[in-house]
Amino acid sequence: MSAPEPPRSASSAGDGPRPPAAQTRSGGRVVVLVSGSGSNLAALLGAHQDPAYGARVVGVISDKPSAGGLEIARAAGVATAVVAPADFPDRESWDRAVAEAIAVFRPDLVVSAGFMRILGAATLDRFTDRVLNTHPALLPAFPGAHGVRDALAYGVRVTGCTLHVVDAGVDSGAIIAQQAVSVEPGDDEETLHERIKVVERALLVDWVGRIAREGIRVEGRQVTVG
Numbered sequence: 324m325s326a327p328e329p330p331r332s333a334s335s336a337g338d339g340p341r342p343p344a345a346q347t348r349s350g351g352r353v354v355v356l357v358s359g360s361g362s363n364l365a366a367l368l369g370a371h372q373d374p375a376y377g378a379r380v381v382g383v384i385s386d387k388p389s390a391g392g393l394e395i396a397r398a399a400g401v402a403t404a405v406v407a408p409a410d411f412p413d414r415e416s417w418d419r420a421v422a423e424a425i426a427v428f429r430p431d432l433v434v435s436a437g438f439m440r441i442l443g444a445a446t447l448d449r450f451t452d453r454v455l456n457t458h459p460a461l462l463p464a465f466p467g468a469h470g471v472r473d474a475l476a477y478g479v480r481v482t483g484c485t486l487h488v489v490d491a492g493v494d495s496g497a498i499i500a501q502q503a504v505s506v507e508p509g510d511d512e513e514t515l516h517e518r519i520k521v522v523e524r525a526l527l528v529d530w531v532g533r534i535a536r537e538g539i540r541v542e543g544r545q546v547t548v549g
């Protein structure tokens with residue numbers, strides 16, 4: 324569901340054409356994409372039990388039949404689908420199948436929460452500015468599949484997590500929210516990632532609810548919620 328654009332004041336003579344204004348989009352139907360254990364999904368499912376939260380997980384999709392997140396979804400009575408790359412001849416046909424599987428749920432938002440695949444044009448063009456990803460580092464530092472490991476190896480004293488809009492790059496879309504987490508002496512990838520995930524889940528739940536209730540507007544790299 325999308326809200327109508329607010330009225331804009333008429334431009335004065337000589338102003339040249341303006342680019343079309345970004346739409347504010349809101350609505351509470353959420354599809355979650357998972358590849359792993361699904362603790363972020365579980366946090367969203369915990370929050371969505373309260374109708375005042377505004378967002379509701381209506382479907383969960385995985386690239387892996389064995390993903391723990393699928394079990395969590397089934398236990399919560401949420402519909403699931405698996406779209407495994409091995410079942411498709413190439414990346415494009417897999418991506419089209421992902422877009423179709425998402426569309427079945429008519430989502431307002433798509434949340435990639437530990438989904439370890441790059442989404443392609445079929446999905447991103449169909450759900451423009453509605454696909455969000457949570458990443459366990461302070462982007463633009465340490466993008467990619469090993470954000471926690473790479474931050475530790477670099478020796479940073481502070482890392483964290485980022486919620487961002489997904490674009491065609493790797494963890495490169497406009498940033499919605501971030502939160503810092505200190506690296507403690509003796510941290511390894513597992514202990515640091517677990518501490519990040521505590522903060523990450525809270526950030527995700529908070530912002531998905533806000534976006535569902537108040538809407539999101541993406542203009543270039545600037546994101547406005549509410």
Ligand code: GRF
Pocket residue numbers: 357358359360361362363364392436437438457458459520523
């Ligand atoms: C999260 O830290 C996410 O940012 C990263 O993988 C982790 C997924 O955790 N890409 P979970 O499956 O939600 O428990």
